[in-house]
């Protein structure tokens with residue numbers, strides 16, 4: 001047998017004998033160096049792999065370190081420890097893997113970073129095996145092999161078709177810890193932005209889940225008391241009008257049909273979301289192309305998709321060229337596009353990147369101006385970071401090559417291995433600005449956008465005084481969790497930000513929870529608006 005095991009060749013089975021199965025526990029760990037006690041969004045992979053864990057092994061022990069650190073003493077010899085890593089938390093993942101292996105556990109890594117650097121997880125993280133790609137189908141097989149002593153070094157999970165995505169097991173959620181549930185409706189993105197790895201790892205062909213399975217999970221989350229749900233999609237608008245015109249022009253009837261089906265399914269999903277209780281609130285990630293389509297935005301509003309992260313990235317044509325995002329608008333056209341979302345009742349979280357080659361000192365203030373004029377409710381201003389798997393990363397790695405600067409003995413082209421506190425904030429040399437200038441100017445834009453006065457003005461987008469106060473609290477939490485920790489160089493400031501975030505997180509969570517409705521009738525068996533509640537007799541008044 002070859003070293004890598006591919007999911008295509010194996011039927012899914014859960015054949016563990018009860019003796020072996022009961023003797024060991026399965027742990028699933030989401031690593032984090034910082035724990036806030038309360039989490040904003042449920043890390044979906046934990047609950048998907050939790051569902052994929054064969055029942056014979058009992059419920060897995062789910063550990064999300066953004067809530068609290070793993071107690072390594074809960075891991076025993078013979079247990080299986082699955083660790084999911086993205087680039088930002090890989091180093092902490094390796095610490096956990098090494099410690100778990102030292103306790104005699106079988107260590108398996110997965111997630112986007114392990115997919116890109118499987119050998120690293122073996123060398124630095126104590127991995128016995130690494131799963132590349134989607135874990136939905138291959139995970140039961142890995143556990144089975146581990147239990148029977150036939151574990152392989154590498155498993156190729158591949159890109160699982162949408163009809164084989166495993167729905168998350170929300171009964172495994174620790175109660176009272178998260179603000180938002182997360183349900184994925186589509187994986188993959190047809191675009192090709194230079195800073196993003198999604199189109200290369202998840203693919204450019206959108207894999208859209210069936211409407212029924214998405215709705216079923218949302219119903220499940222609502223039963224557990226979640227009325228805020230993040231649609232953890234790469235791009236909720238996978239078919240732009242330009243894609244349809246292009247297929248028409250090329251007389252590519254097969255493609256045209258595929259695109260029309262995808263689009264029709266989006267509308268079907270939104271129609272079904274619109275039938276759910278009106279107190280549900282959804283948030284997603286979308287390209288600004290959606291502003292071209294009033295019917296789509298109206299459907300979003302009816303579906304209670306009240307917010308969307310829009311990748312604005314740059315406000316100048318040169319900046320958009322830098323990131324290969326030619327489908328975005330710049331300048332005044334951009335302001336109008338973003339306003340369109342708001343006019344249709346969809347609030348925008350604008351995502352902007354600083355440190356692009358074409359950026360100049362004036363770009364920072366210009367960006368803040370656009371964000372304000374466009375009426376975005378929230379904004380994040382991130383500094384260009386070359387993430388592995390991206391076009392930017394490859395170009396940068398090739399350019400700096402062997403002569404890459406080193407920090408703590410580690411080349412900056414492996415920046416995720418540098419201890420968190422020493423990690424540089426800016427990597428690629430900029431033609432006209434020093435790294436510290438970019439960092440300081442970025443921080444100043446956060447300070448400006450999230451000043452109390454400006455937040456208060458923006459909070460007018462909410463209907464009541466209570467909602468306005470909630471908006472202020474959430475804005476402050478968002479800022480503390482994202483801005484200071486990522487940008488500040490001074491560790492005292494980082495610690496202060498973390499303390500603040502911890503303090504605000506608990507009261508913030510109360511604003512999001514609803515009363516659990518365990519008896520809520522299944523929306524799939526009883527379709528139709530509002531009928532859904534009649535059976536349970538429960539009130540839907542939110543708790544917070």
Ligand code: B12
Pocket residue numbers: 041042043044045048049081082083084085086087088108109110111112113131133134135136139182184187188195196197198202232233234382387388389
């Ligand atoms: C939703 C989302 C968010 C949300 C919610 C995060 C959360 N708590 O879940 C928010 C908006 C908060 C967010 C923030 C960020 N995100 Co994000 N996010 C996503 C997104 C779109 C979906 C994640 C998701 O839920 N997927 C669904 C689950 C089921 O899929 P999955 O996690 O990939 O897991 C599957 C496999 O990877 C595998 N697997 C995963 N773990 C394990 C473990 C084992 C043992 C095994 C066997 C298998 C396995 O099996 C799973 C099931 O198939 C992804 C893109 C993507 N398509 O994944 C980006 C993505 C993960 N984010 C990314 C980034 C960069 C960020 C930020 C740094 C952005 C920023 N600048 O602030 C922050 C970091 C926050 C943090 N500290 O974690 C990058 C990561 C790139 C990288 N190389 O690490 C991605 C890939 C997007 C991109 N543009 O490239 N993100």
Ligand code: SF4
Pocket residue numbers: 189190191192193196197198199234235287311
């Ligand atoms: S940044 Fe957004 S639009 Fe661009 S490739 Fe990634 S997911 Fe797609």
